[in-house]
Amino acid sequence: MIDVTGTxxxxxxxxxxxxxxxxxxxxxxxxxxxxxxxxxxxxxxxxKIHPTCFRGGKRRIxxxxxxxxxxxxxxxxxxxxxxxxxxxxxxxxLRFETKLLTIFHELYHIGPKFDGDxxxxxxxxxxxxxxxxxxxxxxKVKIDAYLKRFGEEEILQFLKMxxxxxxxxxxxVIGTTMKMPKAFAVV
Numbered sequence: 001m002i003d004v005t006g007t008x009x010x011x012x013x014x015x016x017x018x019x020x021x022x023x024x025x026x027x028x029x030x031x032x033x034x035x036x037x038x039x040x041x042x043x044x045x046x047x048k049i050h051p052t053c054f055r056g057g058k059r060r061i062x063x064x065x066x067x068x069x070x071x072x073x074x075x076x077x078x079x080x081x082x083x084x085x086x087x088x089x090x091x092x093x094l095r096f097e098t099k100l101l102t103i104f105h106e107l108y109h110i111g112p113k114f115d116g117d118x119x120x121x122x123x124x125x126x127x128x129x130x131x132x133x134x135x136x137x138x139x140k141v142k143i144d145a146y147l148k149r150f151g152e153e154e155i156l157q158f159l160k161m162x163x164x165x166x167x168x169x170x171x172x173v174i175g176t177t178m179k180m181p182k183a184f185a186v187v
Contacts, residue, residue: 001170001171002166004174009028009032014155015107016107021108021142025114029071029078031082033085033175037090037091042094044087045090046094047086049084051110051111051117054068057111057117068183070181071184081115083118084106086175092166095142100147104139122137
């Protein structure tokens with residue numbers, strides 16, 4: 001049996017500790033989760049990062065005269081600021097390079113203050129800027145540098161396997177699941 005969320009946690013931690021762009025991320029504040037893709041095709045969402053705070057790291061905001069808050073998530077005494085979901089089996093069936101780009105892409109969404117908010121670009125396209133292609137292209141240079149240093153690392157072999165390979169090698173494929181945290185009205 002293989003716990004894909006444990007393995008992906010190791011990979012994201014390795015990336016955060018070895019790529020300067022992600023040096024502001026404390027891996028203890030991330031929770032990696034397994035999400036079930038509704039369809040088996042490669043088309044659709046591969047991964048998603050979900051912040052646990054509002055803009056500027058605020059845990060509470062007022063909207064239309066009501067106060068809203070995100071639930072506090074703690075695991076083993078660690079405050080979770082971001083939940084990173086990988087959609088299975090879709091994510092595992094991507095090409096190796098696309099899997100790495102997906103991980104880098106989601107990590108880059110984490111705000112530079114690591115305060116539970118996402119990185120925000122100016123204007124109405126605040127999540128990716130004016131072009132998601134430019135967003136991803138800027139990360140490819142960082143991925144190439146990472147692979148130059150760590151491309152042969154054992155930890156990355158997992159990303160070279162598709163879902164059937166995982167099942168063949170390990171049998172059951174398991175992972176941590178959790179509903180997406182949603183803001184709630186404070187009474």
